[in-house]
Amino acid sequence: MxxxxxxxxxxxxxxxxTNDNNKIDLPPYLYQNNSNWVDxxxxxxxxxxxxxxxxxxxxxSHSLEETEDxxxxxxxxxxxYKVGGLIFFRSSPKKIKQLVERYQNISKVPxxxxxxxxxxxxxxxxxxQPFPLSMSLGxxxxxxxxxxxxxxxxxxxxxxxxxxxxxxxLDINNNPNNPIIGMxxxxxxxxxxxxxxxxxxxxxxEKNILASGKHFPGHGDTxxxxxxxxxxxxxxxxxxxxxxxxxxxxxxxxxxxxxxxxHISLPKVDNQSNRPATFSNYIINExxxxxxxxxxxxxxDALNMKGAYSEGLKPGEIEFNAYMxxxxxxxxxxxxxxxxxxxxxxxxxxxxxxxxxxxxxKKILLMKEWVGLSSNLNNCKEFKINEIxxxxxxxxxSKEAITVLKNDNLLPLNNLFNKKIAYVHIGNGSGNxxxxxxxxxxxxxKYNFNDFTDHEKLLKELEKYDVIISAxxxxxxxxxxxxxxxxxxxxxxxxxxxxxxxxxxxxxxxxYNLNYFLDDNFSSIxxxxxxxxxxxxxxxxxxxxxxxxxxxxxxxxxxxxxxxGIELSKRNIIEFCLPAEVxxxxxxxxxxxxxxxxxxxMKAIPGAQVLASRYGKIFYSKSFGHHTYDSINIVKDxxxxxxxxxTKIVAAAPIFMNLMKESKISLNEVLGDFFELEExxxxxxxxxxxxxxxxxxxxxxxxxxxxxxDEFGNLNDTVFSQRESDKFxxxxxxxxxxxN
Numbered sequence: 001m002x003x004x005x006x007x008x009x010x011x012x013x014x015x016x017x018t019n020d021n022n023k024i025d026l027p028p029y030l031y032q033n034n035s036n037w038v039d040x041x042x043x044x045x046x047x048x049x050x051x052x053x054x055x056x057x058x059x060x061s062h063s064l065e066e067t068e069d070x071x072x073x074x075x076x077x078x079x080x081y082k083v084g085g086l087i088f089f090r091s092s093p094k095k096i097k098q099l100v101e102r103y104q105n106i107s108k109v110p111x112x113x114x115x116x117x118x119x120x121x122x123x124x125x126x127x128x129q130p131f132p133l134s135m136s137l138g139x140x141x142x143x144x145x146x147x148x149x150x151x152x153x154x155x156x157x158x159x160x161x162x163x164x165x166x167x168x169x170l171d172i173n174n175n176p177n178n179p180i181i182g183m184x185x186x187x188x189x190x191x192x193x194x195x196x197x198x199x200x201x202x203x204x205x206e207k208n209i210l211a212s213g214k215h216f217p218g219h220g221d222t223x224x225x226x227x228x229x230x231x232x233x234x235x236x237x238x239x240x241x242x243x244x245x246x247x248x249x250x251x252x253x254x255x256x257x258x259x260x261x262x263h264i265s266l267p268k269v270d271n272q273s274n275r276p277a278t279f280s281n282y283i284i285n286e287x288x289x290x291x292x293x294x295x296x297x298x299x300x301d302a303l304n305m306k307g308a309y310s311e312g313l314k315p316g317e318i319e320f321n322a323y324m325x326x327x328x329x330x331x332x333x334x335x336x337x338x339x340x341x342x343x344x345x346x347x348x349x350x351x352x353x354x355x356x357x358x359x360x361x362k363k364i365l366l367m368k369e370w371v372g373l374s375s376n377l378n379n380c381k382e383f384k385i386n387e388i389x390x391x392x393x394x395x396x397x398s399k400e401a402i403t404v405l406k407n408d409n410l411l412p413l414n415n416l417f418n419k420k421i422a423y424v425h426i427g428n429g430s431g432n433x434x435x436x437x438x439x440x441x442x443x444x445x446k447y448n449f450n451d452f453t454d455h456e457k458l459l460k461e462l463e464k465y466d467v468i469i470s471a472x473x474x475x476x477x478x479x480x481x482x483x484x485x486x487x488x489x490x491x492x493x494x495x496x497x498x499x500x501x502x503x504x505x506x507x508x509x510x511x512y513n514l515n516y517f518l519d520d521n522f523s524s525i526x527x528x529x530x531x532x533x534x535x536x537x538x539x540x541x542x543x544x545x546x547x548x549x550x551x552x553x554x555x556x557x558x559x560x561x562x563x564x565g566i567e568l569s570k571r572n573i574i575e576f577c578l579p580a581e582v583x584x585x586x587x588x589x590x591x592x593x594x595x596x597x598x599x600x601x602m603k604a605i606p607g608a609q610v611l612a613s614r615y616g617k618i619f620y621s622k623s624f625g626h627h628t629y630d631s632i633n634i635v636k637d638x639x640x641x642x643x644x645x646x647t648k649i650v651a652a653a654p655i656f657m658n659l660m661k662e663s664k665i666s667l668n669e670v671l672g673d674f675f676e677l678e679e680x681x682x683x684x685x686x687x688x689x690x691x692x693x694x695x696x697x698x699x700x701x702x703x704x705x706x707x708x709x710d711e712f713g714n715l716n717d718t719v720f721s722q723r724e725s726d727k728f729x730x731x732x733x734x735x736x737x738x739x740n
Contacts, residue, residue: 025255027296028205029370030363037374038365041109042358049109050361051343053084054323056114056299056331059099060091071099078107081336084364085112085164085329087302092126093160093383100161110373112210112364114164114331118184119478120149121156121385128156129390130478132397134169134196135510136529138186138554139565140400143199145393150203150211152386152393157209159384163371164210166260166299168197170247171220173555176512180225183480183510183529187554188220189562190246197247201256208371212299213251215262216288217269217277218244225481226263226307230276236268249292257367258297259288261327263307276308284326297363302332316342324352328360392580398534402542403551404566405514405558406525410502412545412571413467416442422465424449424458424497426490429475429508429531437540438469439638440576440621455493459500467502469543470494474509474531483510491516498522504543508535514558527553537576545571575617582614589620600625607635644701648692656688667692 042050057077060066077083086103088096103111117123122130131149140146157165172193173185186196201211215226217240222231235244248259261284263276269287270280277283278300288294300322301308308318316338319330323343333339346352368374404411413421423438425431426449438444445465452458462468474484486494497503498521505522507513508531519525526542526549528535541547545568552565579586592610599605607625611618623635659665665688671677672684682697690696708716721728721737728737 024253024293027255027257027367028208029210029257029366030295032366032370035366035369037369038362041365042362045361047344047347047354047357048340049082050357051323051340051347052082052336053109053361053364054328054330055081055083055319055333055336055339056085056087056112056329057083057336058332059086059088059103059113060095061089066091066095071102074103075106077336078103078111081340082108083111083336084109085114087114087116087332088124088162090124090126093128096125096160096162097383104161109365110368112164112368112371112373113160113162114166115157115162116167117153117157117162117165118167118169120153121160122478125160128385129394130532131394132401133183133478133480133530134186135173135183135480135554136401137196137200137397138192139403139527139529139551140397141550141552142400143195145397145400146196146199147203148393149397150200151207152203152390154204154207154209156383156385156390158207158372162209163368163373164212164258165204166212166214167204168200168211168213169215170194170197170213170251171215171218172244172247173220174243175221175223176515176555176557177223178220179223180227180481181220181222182483182512185220187562188556189554190243192554192562194247194250198251198254201251201254205255205257210257210297210367210371212258212260213248213256214260215264215301216248216259217262217264217266217283218248219262219264220244222264226276226301226305228306230263230265230274230307232265232267232274234268235266240266240269245287245292248288252292252294252296256296258299258329259294260299260301260331261288263301263305274310278303278308278327279321279325281325289326297328297367298326299329300327300331303330304332304334314338316340319343320346328363388580388586391586392578395534395538395578395581398530398532399538399547401529401551402535402539402549403511403527403529403553403564404524404542404549404568405527405553405560405564406519406522407566407568408502408523410467410504410523411526411543411568413441413543414545414571419466420445420464421467421469422447422462424462424468424470424494425473426470426486426494427473427475427484427509427531429473429484431471431473431508431531431536433533434471434473434508434536434540436637437537437576438543440540441544443638444469449490449493455489459493459496462497462500465501467504468497468500469504469506470497471506472509472513480510484513486513486516495521506539506543508539511553511555511557514560517558519558519560527551541576542568544573546573546575574613576621577617577619579619582617582619584612584614584619592620593622593624596624603629606631609635609637609639609641653692656692 059074061070100113115124119133120131122128137146169184170193171181171185172188172190173181174188186193204211221233224231261278263278265274265276267273270282284298303318315335319333319335319339320342322330421444423435423444424447435446447458472486476482476484495518502523504524506526506528508528511527526539528539542549548570549568552563553560556562596608606629607627609623612620621637623637625635627633627635667689668687671686677684686696708719710716719739722735724737727739729740730738732738
């Protein structure tokens with residue numbers, strides 16, 4: 001019997017590399033099939049304990065109202081039933097770390113900890129910056145960034161003590177009205193979903209975090225949320241083979257570690273009405289395991305969801321049905337004791353044999369060893385995140401996603417002299433960062449649609465502007481299933497605005513909102529996908545040409561198809577960036593704040609604006625204090641200054657700093673050491689320190705400009721000319737040339 005089992009294993013192993021003439025990579029943990037650690041644990045387990053390894057229970061409350069009584073219940077499940085893993089919900093990094101350590105310390109077999117982290121740790125853990133949603137990532141063309149994101153998320157999960165990420169989403173969002181997937185999907189194109197999710201999966205698994213493709217066999221074309229009811233999909237086998245199953249098949253061939261099965265009914269595939277795929281022997285065993293040759297872990301979607309519920313079932317029967325249908329891991333079960341007993345009774349009644357139970361348990365243990373649970377259970381006592389790398393990667397992903405769908409020679413905005421521009425805010429989200437970023441370039445007037453009851457009056461007000469930037473801001477946050485939809489009033493108003501003046505339509509929302517507008521009338525259309533700080537700040541830069549556009553539409557909407565997107569080049573104007581983008585440590589900039597605030601406190605200055613740039617990019621810009629000591633006018637980023645002493649700052653100071661670096665000069669040396677001055681000239685004893693600190697006693701200001709104007713204040717025609725010639729060939733401004 002053992003020889004036959006070995007032979008069968010070798011056949012399966014060989015088949016896994018030859019089926020359909022496509023090389024198939026096994027899930028990474030199956031390459032270590034012979035493991036002393038796994039075998040030693042498996043050999044000591046009872047049937048009950050082997051079955052219990054398939055149960056992944058809730059580690060904390062879905063709400064934030066967690067109590068010690070709740071945690072003791074989890075303790076009891078771990079100690080008394082030897083459950084195999086946990087799923088964590090909304091909490092803080094500190095609390096997650098505490099719970100991970102608490103639960104691991106009382107578990108006989110190390111627990112595999114899991115989480116829904118589609119857009120990173122932030123999907124469940126507070127105080128962490130989320131990465132862009134999948135549909136935003138579907139727009140970018142540099143997929144290597146998604147691979148880097150997967151690795152970054154992997155590192156952060158590992159630091160928390162999490163081993164399984166229920167991501168990526170492999171659903172093809174071919175139903176714009178899908179109430180639960182939407183922006184969680186990369187695209188309505190099967191190819192885009194495959195390519196983006198592959199990079200995400202590979203990034204996670206390179207860090208030994210188990211990825212989980214979901215929701216098999218495809219939740220994209222539904223109009224019901226399986227959290228609340230059972231969606232019914234009427235596609236036949238031919239259709240799902242060619243569309244929905246494609247990303248799953250490709251990622252299985254690439255070695256994805258687990259697949260999550262959805263609570264969706266496919267009566268034309270399963271030949272059973274109202275039966276979720278989670279409980280379908282045909283969908284799990286015939287399609288997933290045999291046709292697609294998936295040998296990894298099969299995981300249910302959460303079993304407490306309404307889509308998994310059926311009338312008349314007794315406690316434990318939902319979990320029992322899921323296990324008997326071929327699922328290896330039962331996620332969020334409610335009835336552990338009853339379910340384990342039902343499965344054990346099935347074993348004792350020969351409805352399932354010990355070899356099958358052993359195989360499932362062994363796969364879970366092999367996965368645990370691969371993620372590092374055979375040693376170093378608490379190898380990181382504190383949650384650590386590389387905030388600089390995380391922030392920079394999120395910024396890059398957002399930058400590459402922004403998509404320009406239309407441009408009638410309006411973008412980027414230039415030739416702005418004497419032009420008036422208005423920004424019209426629509427939606428339930430803030431647009432402050434967008435507005436402030438626009439004002440870096442020129443004064444722009446803001447109008448909030450909701451501040452006006454008479455919208456015809458607002459239209460009349462907008463007639464005086466040359467360009468109108470109309471933006472819809474989604475205030476639902478990172479809740480893609482609650483995307484903002486513009487009202488009929490807002491839609492009608494913007495359609496009228498587009499006929500009034502050259503208008504930019506900017507969606508900081510799902511791109512599907514473009515379906516509501518008469519896009520032919522807008523001069524430019526920008527899809528910014530999300531309403532966070534990065535998308536707002538970067539979109540403002542794109543509008544004025546500080547950055548270009550590279551994004552391509554991942555879905556079809558309005559008059560536009562998948563892959564549409566205009567690539568705009570940046571203008572030759574300065575760009576704003578994160579400090580890390582130019583190699584500056586963000587934490588070091590705190591010193592600037594400290595120096596300026598200290599100077600204001602000491603009354604050395606009433607206020608200041610500090611701007612720092614490197615490689616042609618501004619990485620720091622901040623205003624402090626007031627214009628004068630009477631504290632009337634606050635210093636703002638948009639203030640315009642009459643600059644003085646510029647030469648010292650841009651020429652003398654950098655040159656002197658470089659000479660000091662080369663040890664050729666010091667601040668304590670005097671002018672007399674370098675210049676031939678009269679013996680009694682007081683300048684002989686002035687130090688460079690005195691000069692740079694404005695305490696040398698030198699004449700403060702020489703009005704050189706008087707040499708270039710006559711007694712009436714007009715430019716001296718012996719020095720300047722309005723026409724270019726051999727004698728006057730140095731251009732100063734339009735129609736003004738300086739004598740050579």
